[in-house]
Amino acid sequence: MQPxxxxxxxxxxxxxxxxxxxxxxxxxxxxxxxxxxxxxxxxDGVCAAAKVTVRPDVVDSAAVRIERKKGCQTAGRSxxxxxxxxxxxxxxxxxxxxx
Numbered sequence: 001m002q003p004x005x006x007x008x009x010x011x012x013x014x015x016x017x018x019x020x021x022x023x024x025x026x027x028x029x030x031x032x033x034x035x036x037x038x039x040x041x042x043x044d045g046v047c048a049a050a051k052v053t054v055r056p057d058v059v060d061s062a063a064v065r066i067e068r069k070k071g072c073q074t075a076g077r078s079x080x081x082x083x084x085x086x087x088x089x090x091x092x093x094x095x096x097x098x099x
Contacts, residue, residue: 008056009034009063009083017087018054023094038094047072050097054090066090 011034018036022028029037035055042049050070057065062079064086069075080086 007061007063007081008058009086011035011056014054014056014064014083014086017083018090019087019094023098025098026094038090040097042071050075052090052093054086066093068093 011032014034015030015036018028020028022038025040027039027041029039031037033056035053037054038052039048040050048069048071051068053067053069055065057063057079059065060079062081063083064080066078066080066086066089067074068077078089080089
């Protein structure tokens with residue numbers, strides 16, 4: 001399947017389905033267009049201790065793309081064809097980072 005905006009999640013629906021009130025310590029920022037960023041502030045003031053960015057995937061053929069950072073380093077990227085699976089992955093990531 002070729003990359004297409006037709007397979008990407010609806011931006012408004014994605015924003016609504018993601019946790020509006022993230023676990024303690026996390027801060028949510030909505031950048032518009034379905035891009036939602038969760039940040040766990042760090043001590044150095046430069047990089048977040050952790051960051052999770054969620055967006056409709058218009059690059060690949062998936063519905064949602066999730067990018068993770070730990071400090072200033074990339075910690076991985078995942079794509080999901082299903083909106084519910086992506087939301088579950090975000091919730092799990094936010095909780096596990098606090099363990």
